[in-house]
Amino acid sequence: VLGSLSRRDRAATRTGQTREAAFGARLVDSLPGLRRYAIALAGEVSLADDLVQSCCERAWERRHALQDPARLGAWLRAILTNLHTDEMRRRKRQPGEPLEEAALDTDPALSRRASAGEALDMQRALRRLSDDHRAVLLLVGVEQLSYAEAADALEVPVGTVMSRLARARAALRLALDGEALPGGAQPAASAS
Amino acid sequence: MSAAWPDETVIGAFLDGELSPEERAAVERAIADHAELAQHVARLRADQAALSRSCAGLAPGPIPRRLIEAARHPPVPASARLRRRRLLWAGGGAVAVAAGLGAVLLTPGGTGDPLVRQALAARSTLPGGAHRLEEPSIGAADAALGAHFGRRVRIPDLAPEGYRLAALALWGNGDRRAAQARYEAPDRPPFTIYLASPRGRDAFALEERPSLRICVWENTDLATVMAADLSRAALFRLASLAYVAMTT
Numbered sequence: 354v355l356g357s358l359s360r361r362d363r364a365a366t367r368t369g370q371t372r373e374a375a376f377g378a379r380l381v382d383s384l385p386g387l388r389r390y391a392i393a394l395a396g397e398v399s400l401a402d403d404l405v406q407s408c409c410e411r412a413w414e415r416r417h418a419l420q421d422p423a424r425l426g427a428w429l430r431a432i433l434t435n436l437h438t439d440e441m442r443r444r445k446r447q448p449g450e451p452l453e454e455a456a457l458d459t460d461p462a463l464s465r466r467a468s469a470g471e472a473l474d475m476q477r478a479l480r481r482l483s484d485d486h487r488a489v490l491l492l493v494g495v496e497q498l499s500y501a502e503a504a505d506a507l508e509v510p511v512g513t514v515m516s517r518l519a520r521a522r523a524a525l526r527l528a529l530d531g532e533a534l535p536g537g538a539q540p541a542a543s544a545s
Numbered sequence: 546m547s548a549a550w551p552d553e554t555v556i557g558a559f560l561d562g563e564l565s566p567e568e569r570a571a572v573e574r575a576i577a578d579h580a581e582l583a584q585h586v587a588r589l590r591a592d593q594a595a596l597s598r599s600c601a602g603l604a605p606g607p608i609p610r611r612l613i614e615a616a617r618h619p620p621v622p623a624s625a626r627l628r629r630r631r632l633l634w635a636g637g638g639a640v641a642v643a644a645g646l647g648a649v650l651l652t653p654g655g656t657g658d659p660l661v662r663q664a665l666a667a668r669s670t671l672p673g674g675a676h677r678l679e680e681p682s683i684g685a686a687d688a689a690l691g692a693h694f695g696r697r698v699r700i701p702d703l704a705p706e707g708y709r710l711a712a713l714a715l716w717g718n719g720d721r722r723a724a725q726a727r728y729e730a731p732d733r734p735p736f737t738i739y740l741a742s743p744r745g746r747d748a749f750a751l752e753e754r755p756s757l758r759i760c761v762w763e764n765t766d767l768a769t770v771m772a773a774d775l776s777r778a779a780l781f782r783l784a785s786l787a788y789v790a791m792t793t
Contacts, residue, residue, distance in 0.1 A: 373619065377616060377617040377618060377619075378617070380616035380617070381613055381616045381617050383616070384608050384612055384613065384616055385608065388608060388612070389600055389601070389603045390600075392603045393600045393603055402609055402611075402612060405612050405615075406611060406612055406615045409612065409615035409616045410615055410620045413618075413619040413620055414619075414620065414702065414704075414705060415683060415702050415704060416704070417704035417709060418682055418683045418684075418702060418704060418709075418710075419682075420680070420682065431684060471595060471598070471599065472595075472598060472599035472602055473599075475595050475596055475598075475599035476599055476603075479596070479599075490596065491600070493561055494561075494593045494596055494597065495596060495597050495600045499563070500558070500561070500563050505682075505684055505685065505688075506684075508684070508687065508688045508691070515554040515557060515558060516554055518554070518557045518561075519553035519554045519556075519557050522553075522557060522589055522592065522593075523553070525592060525596070526588070526589075526592060529592065
């Protein structure tokens with residue numbers, strides 16, 4: 354009996370190890386997209402990388418909570434969005450306060466993008482939005498999450514996602530228009 | 546008669562492909578009727594495309610090795626053990642402090658605490674009208690609990706301990722709100738956490754009953770009763786992990 358149990362245990366261990374390896378491989382595959390999202394959300398590569406690392410660690414800790422493997426991407430973005438929110442709270446930065454422009458201009462990785470004028474203008478405009486508006490625009494507009502997935506990630510009702518998106522799009526347009534003005538108008542970042 | 550100019554949230558949902566075919570057709574009719582609307586939608590679409598393009602290039606060099614390692618492997622067991630030990634020390638410390646204050650009750654027959662009575666009643670049969678979520682994700686349970694109690698209450702993720710969140714039930718209103726999280730494991734008895742509105746005090750108590758160990762843990766934000774047919778040590782371990790997760 355002991356031998357049989359032992360074999361069963363060994364088989365179970367092997368199965369667990371295979372599952373863990375598969376989960377790890379999928380996490381690695383998710384890294385490029387997840388890191389792009391983190392950089393767009395945080396505006397700083399160093400902070401973004403810290404968020405991605407914490408996100409991976411939390412994903413491992415909570416991997417049993419992921420019921421639908423096809424939703425891994427949305428699930429990871431939800432974790433990362435929450436980590437970013439926590440970090441912003443920790444830094445005691447008020448929601449809606451824009452990141453310092455310097456964070457964009459002095460980061461070498463982002464500065465390299467200065468050759469792409471439109472992209473840089475867009476990233477600067479994005480920096481001027483509130484955290485809430487930036488997150489919902491990125492999740493739905495860039496990461497292609499459904500409204501239901503975005504609502505889950507942001508822990509708000511779908512109706513809030515819709516209204517927040519509408520305000521975020523209007524704010525983005527204002528910020529983009531501001532960039533084009535001489536002297537650089539500073540549209541007010543609006544919190545939803 | 547021309548179609549009405551849709552609400553901005555509807556226009557957004559149109560852009561994002563979130564409308565039903567009928568709703569989509571209505572927006573398309575409105576676009577056909579209003580040149581300004583067509584221009585507005587085109588500009589929103591262009592902004593969205595520009596945003597996607599600008600983010601697509603945000604890939605500064607190769608992915609750092611530390612991220613690949615964090616993705617490929619579970620967190621280092623040593624640090625996990627250390628963290629878990631810290632949590633248990635935190636729980637043990639709370640017990641020691643409570644014991645020093647004479648607040649720990651290791652009562653074989655039960656204390657008659659109404660909070661425990663309510664928790665055990667709910668453990669046996671949920672109150673009528675309770676809203677029950679089956680197999681909720683941790684995120685969904687967090688959101689539901691937060692909405693129910695009107696503040697953030699983290700639902701513990703006990704998967705590392707082999708327990709999955711099987712159900713969450715919510716009931717009550719005003720200052721008489723309560724909830725029960727039921728965790729199940731394939732090889733151990735179920736573990737329940739009863740959460741209730743706070744009673745305005747810090748307290749800790751362990752009770753022993755036939756086939757049930759009960760841990761009451763309260764602070765000024767939350768009152769909890771955790772129960773399982775486990776050894777006292779095993780229950781205390783789970784309760785410590787759960788309480789720390791809920792309150793940090």
